[in-house]
Amino acid sequence: MAVTPLQEDTYPQPAVKKPLGNPGLWRVLVLTLFFIGLAVVYAVYGDQISADILMLVLGLLAVLGVFSLFGLAAGLFRLSHHDDGPALQNAIVDSLDYGAVVSDRDGRLVYANAAYGELVAGLDRTALASVPRLFASAPEAAEPIYRLSRAAQEGRRAVEDIRLTTSLTGENPEMPIWYRVRVQSLPAVDQAGGRALVMWSVEDISRDRAKQENIFLELQRAIDYLDHAPAGFFSTNGNGQIQYLNATLANWLGYDLAEFDTGSIQLSEIVRGDGSGLLLGGSADGQIKTEIIDIDLVKRDGTNLPVRLLHRAARLAEGDLGETRTLVLDRSKGADLSEELRTAEVKFSRFFNDTPFAIAAVDSQGRILRTNAPFMRTFDNERGERPIDHLPLSDFVSDDAKANLLTALEQANANHSTIEPVDAVLKSDEERSVRLYVSGIEDPDEQGESAIVYALDTTQQRVLEQQFAQSQKMQAVGQLAGGIAHDLNNILTAVIGFSDLLLLNLRPNDPSFKDTMEIKQNANRAAGLVRQLLAFSRRQTLRLEVLEVSLLVDDLTVLFKRLIGDSISLSVDHEAELWAVRADHVQLEQVVINLVVNARDAMPDGGSVDIRTRNVTEAEAATFNYRGMPAADYVLIEVADTGTGMSQEVQDKIFEPFFTTKDIGKGTGLGLSTVYGIVKQTGGFIYADSELGRGTTFRIFLPKYAHVPREAADRAITQKARDLTGKERILIVEDEDSVRAFSARALSSAGYVVHEADSGVAALEVLEEIDGEIELLISDVVMPEMDGPTLLGEMRQRYPDIKVIFVSGYAEENVRKGLEDDVSVEFLPKPFSLKQLAAKVKTVLEGETEDQADLD
Numbered sequence: 044m045a046v047t048p049l050q051e052d053t054y055p056q057p058a059v060k061k062p063l064g065n066p067g068l069w070r071v072l073v074l075t076l077f078f079i080g081l082a083v084v085y086a087v088y089g090d091q092i093s094a095d096i097l098m099l100v101l102g103l104l105a106v107l108g109v110f111s112l113f114g115l116a117a118g119l120f121r122l123s124h125h126d127d128g129p130a131l132q133n134a135i136v137d138s139l140d141y142g143a144v145v146s147d148r149d150g151r152l153v154y155a156n157a158a159y160g161e162l163v164a165g166l167d168r169t170a171l172a173s174v175p176r177l178f179a180s181a182p183e184a185a186e187p188i189y190r191l192s193r194a195a196q197e198g199r200r201a202v203e204d205i206r207l208t209t210s211l212t213g214e215n216p217e218m219p220i221w222y223r224v225r226v227q228s229l230p231a232v233d234q235a236g237g238r239a240l241v242m243w244s245v246e247d248i249s250r251d252r253a254k255q256e257n258i259f260l261e262l263q264r265a266i267d268y269l270d271h272a273p274a275g276f277f278s279t280n281g282n283g284q285i286q287y288l289n290a291t292l293a294n295w296l297g298y299d300l301a302e303f304d305t306g307s308i309q310l311s312e313i314v315r316g317d318g319s320g321l322l323l324g325g326s327a328d329g330q331i332k333t334e335i336i337d338i339d340l341v342k343r344d345g346t347n348l349p350v351r352l353l354h355r356a357a358r359l360a361e362g363d364l365g366e367t368r369t370l371v372l373d374r375s376k377g378a379d380l381s382e383e384l385r386t387a388e389v390k391f392s393r394f395f396n397d398t399p400f401a402i403a404a405v406d407s408q409g410r411i412l413r414t415n416a417p418f419m420r421t422f423d424n425e426r427g428e429r430p431i432d433h434l435p436l437s438d439f440v441s442d443d444a445k446a447n448l449l450t451a452l453e454q455a456n457a458n459h460s461t462i463e464p465v466d467a468v469l470k471s472d473e474e475r476s477v478r479l480y481v482s483g484i485e486d487p488d489e490q491g492e493s494a495i496v497y498a499l500d501t502t503q504q505r506v507l508e509q510q511f512a513q514s515q516k517m518q519a520v521g522q523l524a525g526g527i528a529h530d531l532n533n534i535l536t537a538v539i540g541f542s543d544l545l546l547l548n549l550r551p552n553d554p555s556f557k558d559t560m561e562i563k564q565n566a567n568r569a570a571g572l573v574r575q576l577l578a579f580s581r582r583q584t585l586r587l588e589v590l591e592v593s594l595l596v597d598d599l600t601v602l603f604k605r606l607i608g609d610s611i612s613l614s615v616d617h618e619a620e621l622w623a624v625r626a627d628h629v630q631l632e633q634v635v636i637n638l639v640v641n642a643r644d645a646m647p648d649g650g651s652v653d654i655r656t657r658n659v660t661e662a663e664a665a666t667f668n669y670r671g672m673p674a675a676d677y678v679l680i681e682v683a684d685t686g687t688g689m690s691q692e693v694q695d696k697i698f699e700p701f702f703t704t705k706d707i708g709k710g711t712g713l714g715l716s717t718v719y720g721i722v723k724q725t726g727g728f729i730y731a732d733s734e735l736g737r738g739t740t741f742r743i744f745l746p747k748y749a750h751v752p753r754e755a756a757d758r759a760i761t762q763k764a765r766d767l768t769g770k771e772r773i774l775i776v777e778d779e780d781s782v783r784a785f786s787a788r789a790l791s792s793a794g795y796v797v798h799e800a801d802s803g804v805a806a807l808e809v810l811e812e813i814d815g816e817i818e819l820l821i822s823d824v825v826m827p828e829m830d831g832p833t834l835l836g837e838m839r840q841r842y843p844d845i846k847v848i849f850v851s852g853y854a855e856e857n858v859r860k861g862l863e864d865d866v867s868v869e870f871l872p873k874p875f876s877l878k879q880l881a882a883k884v885k886t887v888l889e890g891e892t893e894d895q896a897d898l899d
Contacts, residue, residue: 081104085097136154136156139156140158141245142156142159142161142245143242143243144173144174144242144243144244145243146173146240146241146243147239148195149196150175150176151238152171155171174191174224174245178205178222178224181211183205183206184222187205188205190203191224191226194226198228200226201225201226201227202223204248205223206220207221220249221248221251222245222247224243225243226241226243227241228240228241228242229241229242269289270289272289272291274291274370274371274372275289275292275295275370275372276291276368276370276371278366278369279322279323279369284305284306284308285305285306285307287305288300288308295340295342295348296342296348297342298343310322312341313341322354322356322369323356323364323367333353334353334355335351335352335353335354336352337374340371349374350372350373351372351374352369352370354368400417400497400498401414401415401418401421401499402415402417402495403418403498404492405436405495406491407456409435409449409452418498422469436448437449439470440467440469440479441467441469444465444466447467448465448467448479452481452494455481455482464479464480465479466478466479466501474502475502476500476501477498477500477502478498478499478501480497481497482494531569532570533779533781535570535873535874536781536782536785536873538563539563539570540782540785540786540874540876540877541785542560543876543878544785544877545559546559546560546563563876587626587725588626590624592631592678593621595632596617600613603636606639606643607642607643610646611652612650612651613651614652615653617655617656618657620658621658621678622678622747622748623747624678624725624745624748625725625746627721627725630721635654637718638741639682641715642686645686646684646685650686650738652683653682654680654682656678656680657679658677658678659679661674662674664676664677664744672730675746676746676747677745677746678744678746678747679743680743680745682740682741683739683740683741684738685737686738687735687736688738689733689739698715727746728743729741766885767793767881767885768793769793769795769884770794771796771818771819772797773798773817773819773820773821773884774798774810774817775787775790775797775798775800775821776802776823777799777821777823777850778801778827779823780801787799789877790884793881795884798813798817802827802828802829803831803834803837804828804829807834807837807838810842815841815842815845817845818888819845819847820845820846820847820848821847821848821850821871822834822847822848823849823850823851824849824850825851835847835868846887846888847867847868848883848887849870849871850871850872850873851870851872869883
């Protein structure tokens with residue numbers, strides 16, 4: 044349809060000039076006449092024209108000819124004019140089935156295609172209108188047209204779907220009318236006016252919208268049918284999150300469907316017991332199969348809803364579980380069954396699926412035919428597949444138990460009786476174990492079930508048995524270590540003590556002085572070995588002293604660099620004004636060394652070890668989530684590495700004796716257990732934070748030690764250095780003759796009056812003879828006939844004012860256990876030197892504080 048009858052009613056139609064004829068032909072005729080004229084002039088007046096003028100004219104003609112050739116080649120002018128471009132473009136645009144209009148950015152029309160002309164003519168309009176003016180009579184289109192006009196002025200692309208309830212002609216149609224209006228800038232510029240152009244398009248999309256609305260209504264109708272069906276329905280994803288829940292099932296379970304969001308409810312919240320594992324298993328071969336499962340659902344109020352599920356679940360090609368589809372039939376209302384039969388079926392379903400142990404029915408070949416819900420939890424293999432579809436039960440146990448299980452199945456099939464249980468370890472997880480009871484079926488059913496297998500998970504029982512055996516072993520080691528340590532400490536006390544007595548009588552330049560010192564030093568080394576032995580059972584004797592952790596770590600830095608090698612870097616960082624702690628210097632050094640060595644072993648390809656110390660206030664400690672550590676002031680020692688890290692399973696066992704991840708011959712598993720024992724005896728706490736591939740950080744929290752005022756400490760040191768003698772009366776009770784003899788000689792040489800007894804009974808007799816006239820009792824703890832604590836109880840009844848020092852090779856806390864009055868009893872660990880004995884006696888007799896005694 045041509046648009047020429049319609050005239051634009053806002054702006055005048057721009058004139059488009061077209062040249063008449065062919066301008067190239069006229070140029071050729073003019074040039075021909077010009078050259079003919081030159082030839083006539085040359086023929087008539089040739090003899091009168093000079094040669095110079097003739098050469099000049101010929102040169103000009105030659106230049107003109109060359110210029111014309113280049114002009115034709117370059118396209119500066121053409122002999123003929125053929126421009127079919129606009130006609131082709133107009134034909135393409137006119138063939139569009141929607142209206143298209145080209146205008147400048149101010150709305151002046153340049154071109155309109157045939158479809159737009161038909162649209163305007165169909166609206167009974169006699170003049171060609173621009174798109175904004177075409178929709179000016181529709182109030183509903185005001186805002187989208189305004190946005191489109193702004194986009195046209197700014198040269199942007201824009202699209203709007205305009206819904207009209209009243210047509211552009213003012214009529215009220217039965218259905219809303221939809222138009223899709225687009226606007227976009229054109230890259231070309233109008234040659235006539237030099238204006239930037241935009242293109243508008245108008246398309247009637249009412250039919251497409253009507254189809255979409257019909258599809259939506261059909262979908263709503265289908266959802267309404269499903270929501271109000273007489274059966275429940277739900278769907279879950281592979282993670283057990285419910286994606287859809289129909290209104291019927293929501294009403295049964297007591298959920299408000301308006302509050303339900305996709306994934307807000309887990310399958311485990313509505314399925315009783317291990318039923319969620321049963322529903323999320325899927326078939327082993329990935330096929331889509333419908334299963335019938337009788338099970339109990341859980342209502343929102345916690346009560347049960349017996350149901351029958353028609354369930355479909357399949358695995359994707361990658362092995363992951365896809366979405367499930369489950370139809371739910373309410374079994375609490377006996378529709379097709381009699382009341383008695385329905386009740387019996389519901390009870391059996393509950394019993395079968397809610398029992399705490401796994402049950403499976405197998406055929407004569409041992410292939411699984413039917414399972415209950417707990418079977419999934421017990422026999423869940425590493426790929427998460429359900430052991431159904433005739434998979435052999437023997438495939439799920441370790442190879443060493445497979446033969447026993449197959450034998451038990453054969454015997455059950457032959458005898459139709461219950462066979463002795465088979466203990467097995469799961470093939471997918473060697474940490475888990477089960478005990479299988481096989482019972483034969485006398486009359487196999489049509490499905491081929493010939494035996495029932497009951498499986499009890501014995502993993503925890505086996506772990507407890509192993510732990511009990513380990514604890515017994517460690518108790519035996521501790522008892523053995525204690526007995527050895529007691530005897531060794533008595534011997535070492537005598538060796539160290541008599542060495543000190545010899546040194547008192549020897550000058551430094553005496554030839555025997557050096558030999559005696561060697562004896563004493565090696566005895567002290569042996570005492571250190573005894574402490575290491577007792578560390579395994581946390582019964583070692585700690586020589587507690589006030590320490591600055593930063594100085595202790597700095598003293599070990601050179602040793603650390605030799606231990607870790609050149610491929611591992613070491614950094615040490617201390618907080619300023621670090622608090623002091625009270626610990627055993629040698630044992631704390633051993634703790635840090637063990638942690639650094641472990642860090643080195645965790646970095647075979649190199650890395651870094653960071654040792655950090657800082658203060659932790661009580662407020663900060665309260666924010667930690669470490670189990671068993673109360674809020675208090677601590678000094679924190681951190682040993683961090685960038686090694687391989689540990690899994691959570693390994694972290695749970697690192698402090699157990701004899702547990703190690705190192706190769707055979709490269710670790711005993713006693714290092715971290717020793718560290719743990721030393722830290723706990725010091726009153727501290729140790730924790731490990733680790734992640735596979737990210738490294739490990741050990742954190743040791745030692746209690747802050749309250750400093751003794753400097754003046755009091757100086758006075759105590761001066762006093763002890765000045766005078767360790769006395770005149771008080773002392774009773775020494777010791778069953779080891781050499782230890783008693785050394786102690787008596789040492790105190791006698793210091794001026795004390797010493798009485799001796801070789802047992803607790805003999806000590807009471809001595810006290811009775813001297814009528815209790817002593818100021819101090821020094822007694823061993825472990826003695827025949829009457830031990831130290833019993834002697835203390837008897838003596839307190841008669842002589843309550845006598846001060847007491849217990850000596851022992853065990854730790855102080857072990858000695859104080861069971862003492863009725865342990866506050867007034869002091870402790871001196873074996874082995875001890877002459878100076879330590881004299882200092883301890885002086886401290887107790889003068890009533891000095893324990894803080895001052897530690898400064899010696």
